[in-house]
Amino acid sequence: MSSIMISRIRQKQISQMIASGKRLDGRGLTDYRPIKIETGIIEKAEGSARVLMGRTEVVVGVKVELGEPFPDRPNEGVLTVNSEFVPLASPEFEAGPPSEESIELARVIDRGIRESQAIELEKLCLIPGKKVYVIFIDIYVLNHDGNLIDASALASLAALINTKIPVYVVENGEIKKTSEYMPLPMRNYPIAITFANISDKLVIDPWLEEEEIMNARLTITFDKDGRICAIQKGGQGALTPQQIIEAAYIAREKAEELRMLVVKN
Amino acid sequence: MSSIMISRIRQKQISQMIASGKRLDGRGLTDYRPIKIETGIIEKAEGSARVLMGRTEVVVGVKVELGEPFPDRPNEGVLTVNSEFVPLASPEFEAGPPSEESIELARVIDRGIRESQAIELEKLCLIPGKKVYVIFIDIYVLNHDGNLIDASALASLAALINTKIPVYVVENGEIKKTSEYMPLPMRNYPIAITFANISDKLVIDPWLEEEEIMNARLTITFDKDGRICAIQKGGQGALTPQQIIEAAYIAREKAEELRMLVVKN
Amino acid sequence: MSSIMISRIRQKQISQMIASGKRLDGRGLTDYRPIKIETGIIEKAEGSARVLMGRTEVVVGVKVELGEPFPDRPNEGVLTVNSEFVPLASPEFEAGPPSEESIELARVIDRGIRESQAIELEKLCLIPGKKVYVIFIDIYVLNHDGNLIDASALASLAALINTKIPVYVVENGEIKKTSEYMPLPMRNYPIAITFANISDKLVIDPWLEEEEIMNARLTITFDKDGRICAIQKGGQGALTPQQIIEAAYIAREKAEELRMLVVKN
């Protein structure tokens, strides 16, 4: 994703520390960086959130419009997840059509939300086959210091929970907007947990320098009931089945912790 | 906009002459080059004009089609201004998507026409919210020897005045084309006047070599009643407020002169 | 089309042999390479064919959908021919928007089919002006060893003959799909014959190395009644009128031979 040069010495230092169970920034192998979440920061969006994960910063805006359903899902609202790696966020990001990393990120977030059936899409139909709510999740990376997936997934979930959608009434086949708003109906809360494989150890929430030297990346997304709803391996290395299974157990626990940051009660 | 190399000596010559109130081609600081206007040159277009301003040559074609109005202006026709800097016109122009210069040009012309309410768009609605006239102004630069904005604005205005639109009748919600044509309804006639700032003087109608050495560009567009309807500063320099105000007074006079070339009576 | 380097010696050898009426691969000047045609190879397509012409390999898939007719042909189905030079087929092919060679190929094939009125498009209208069959011919080059036009034309024809389209019924202006299929209605069978001009001789079915050294290319497409329905000259050379006329007579005969490979009885 990035080719910011870090010195060989520093690379060695980072990987040797990890080999001995420590990290250069003082964290344990399965610790997250400090996480800060704010919601409702974009008043013009129906929902929004900003997540700081260490120095990684992501803003997500949720826009809600009316549109047509997919032909094979005439009774459901439509969900669209898009991400932009704007060049403001990193010297590695370029203006232009979305990079493959940006597309992968959006698709991984999309799968977590879709497969856990987080949004009750079947409640977002106004006229079957004709008019439904369309939910746009736009992920905007503002500062890239590693682990964009977890930060983006968390910001997306926080923004969805924050979303208020306008209430419409259908009268004689005509759709009328009322002055009322309701929360976006949600039934699940997926959380993505990402590991980097460095020195044959899996470390959670890698920052940018760790991503530079990692051999492989593994993201496991858990739903509120502790079930896996999405997985994505990345990077040019490989993992043993044992590593993967271990990661799943650790991730399930971590997901519980992170979920508590956004889901109250 | 262009990087045609002119020698340092010639650059110096041009700017020294301007400093002393003269121009290399013999014009006074506020003189236009010879202007030639022809209309109706493209029979397949509903309106057209060719403007020669010195060696700068611009053709504008106006096409009229039926289409949908903008949702927030259901009772008005639609105006679209587009410009192409085809590579035939200059070694600096390249084929491909429009350059930022080309987009700026089209938008400046558009603002002059739109803000002066030159076209009576409210007379161009056939079925409110459904069918209106769509007016396409296509600016085609054929030879670039500087001051494309004024030449294009003049050609656009001449082409609009030259435009005949087909008359339609609406019967039971059906639109029928008649064999009749009527002039495009117009109520105002905007004229753009462009200055280049060279040696701290403002010269009108810069040709290409002057544009090469100018520090800033200022375009002021006047409507028929002597009101400003659009302004655009360009170039990498800056101007004093005094220069700008002075330019406005000069431009208002010049606009009257140029308007007489296209608006008869 | 291609710049695969072949040695000067080999170039000389090829052209000298042709000058003396022979070809490096043992063929006569007007012989085709071995041709192998398979149809129905893509079950998900309504029609498909694979053509091997020597080592040149082309797959064509025909997809049939419903759509709107062209405004000036309200009672006819729509035909669309597209070709892709996927980078798998040649080191010279690149991913991205279609090259001019690819566009030329598709348009030459399209003209042969359209001008011979091969498909009875007027039988492919369901609701005049509203709903018609849309026939997509997608040409997919899998291995490029020269003469893509003839191989693609043959594969397209074979795929069209192989096509079964779903039968629809129109009841009260509603279109319903039945479980039945019928062959695509066809009335003509165009065959393209391509020559390369090398050493002032016209050789049929050039392979890649011959295309490298040819001076010009000439494709003549014949309909089933021996009439020319499309011609395309390519390449940076020129031909005498005599050469062209001679080629037409040879091509007419060859077209008969090739047509028998795809049209039974």
Next chain:
Amino acid sequence: MSGKIRLIDENGLRVDGRKPNELRPIKMEVGILSNADGSAYIEQGKSKILAAVYGPREVHPRHLALPDRALLRCRYHMAPFSVEERKSPAPSRREIELSKVIKEALEPAVFLEKFPRTSIDIFIEVLQADGGTRCAGTTVAALALADAGIPMRDLVVACAAGKVDGVLVLDLNDLEDKEGEADLPVAYMPNLGLVSLLQMDGLLTIEEFKQALNLAIEGCKQIYKLQKEALKAKYIAIKEEVETCLQS
């Protein structure tokens, strides 16, 4: 090509009053754009086309440069207002194909080997299209090449023949092209006697094709005379200008 409209009247004349083997009125002018190295303008019937040539010049992007000859490039493009229904400015598949065949029609006439590592760029802009624009575009581009002083083996001149209402005709207009039975555009190098562009749509027997090809070549020869006159007019104009300068 549906052939529903009557294209030849009872006197054997065409929709615009021409005889079958008659060209439309043609007007050409050479050297009309100041920035281009060479330029020309043609009106053929209602078709109005400009061509400009830049080069030989440095190739951009550089990796396209050829070690042993100039790179010839051609862009045929239609103005949005050139046709009945406004055309999007983005090049259509048709424009891309025509750019290719016109380039290949001009290429055999140019001594490209004299300018290795450079490019010669031809830009053709159709301001109004009324049939036959690829041919008129080729004719006018050849003039622009000559005006740019590019050494050439021969001029290139193009003209279509075709079949309408069963009659072979020369230089089809838009309606004849759309409603007729066949269209055969041909580019010809008159001194070399070579055909450098050849396309056909429609249906013709080989016999008809032979006649149509000859008809088109005859048309080319007529237009060639006009091409030469247009070039001469330019040189006379220059000569007069120079003389005026010397006298003053």
Next chain:
Amino acid sequence: MSGKIRLIDENGLRVDGRKPNELRPIKMEVGILSNADGSAYIEQGKSKILAAVYGPREVHPRHLALPDRALLRCRYHMAPFSVEERKSPAPSRREIELSKVIKEALEPAVFLEKFPRTSIDIFIEVLQADGGTRCAGTTVAALALADAGIPMRDLVVACAAGKVDGVLVLDLNDLEDKEGEADLPVAYMPNLGLVSLLQMDGLLTIEEFKQALNLAIEGCKQIYKLQKEALKAKYIAIKEEVETCLQS
């Protein structure tokens, strides 16, 4: 600009309660993104904008490098969620034009000649748009340039004036921009006394224009004070951090 909505009330106040010559509440912060060489954030009314500067750095693609000065580039971009109706991420024609005029507003202030063959890239991201984003974008970009340590002749500060319900007003919000009679965005270099961005839509007499221009410049001068404070706050924060380090 249709002017159907009442934009000035009976007390002469505007839709958001401001007096005609009153700015919206403005908040600025400098140095907030860790990756960029310089960055800043502005809130002006409900507009929320970030700017980052990368450079001077190597130019990509290289052939754009200038032998005698840095290449200044600017990208003004709106987030899809920044406006009422979701905006496509692809740059619109408006965004391309604004990128150009903002670049040209900042260019006269930067000592580009100190960094030949490099680029200085300015990225402006509008997170929420409520009118006046080109001006606020210019103001915040100037802060980001200063934060990046790029040597400058002056700061650049921008503010619009305009006319709504016949009254000249300062710092238009979105509704005033859309429904008012004129909008005049101005960028100003306060120490040099020069105008580096000037645009106008709407209708103004020359007299009105003179007043509006002065009003905008007065607005710029007020915002300039806030700019300086924001820069100072950053240096105080750094100083405190350093002192804390030294003490510990």
Next chain:
Amino acid sequence: MSGKIRLIDENGLRVDGRKPNELRPIKMEVGILSNADGSAYIEQGKSKILAAVYGPREVHPRHLALPDRALLRCRYHMAPFSVEERKSPAPSRREIELSKVIKEALEPAVFLEKFPRTSIDIFIEVLQADGGTRCAGTTVAALALADAGIPMRDLVVACAAGKVDGVLVLDLNDLEDKEGEADLPVAYMPNLGLVSLLQMDGLLTIEEFKQALNLAIEGCKQIYKLQKEALKAKYIAIKEEVETCLQS
């Protein structure tokens, strides 16, 4: 994944008659395209996929070349006619993502460091898609790499497991993928025992996931045998060809 259609019948068999842990019929062929440096073809159920490898070769554009290893690139692409509804030829977001994960599945198996400053380009063309194309595409691309003579640490073989009607099954077809409860594509390096592609959609408990992962790996091991046979068949064919040559 809606699960409305019955995907497992009363005998515990799947919609295509397979047992839960049964692969679809698989056919592979190596070395079938003459231009590519390596190529292979696979049919798995109704999925039909070609792969070609070009390289190691010069990198275009050159600035992408890596000083210490080969650049591995991969393009997964579907023919417009490969699916029920015609697909636009432009790469979809899905195709771009799959290109990335397949490249990353193959990368750990290739000795890239042996070919610095070159590129190895893998092209996967799906001629017909019936589920599991990313897995079959990975399997066939590994064969094409081997056929191109690229030195490899191990072959790579891929297979999905999943859950349909509550039952864990191997090698999902299109219907099972769309209507089932979970899909878990896995790429495996059988001799190294490493997983190089892993994705999942759907819902699985950790226990189910463990079983599904094992099931997929078992599937990979079976397909690996077929891969080896396909490679052997190629070498036998070559040997026979050589012998025929020597005899004649």
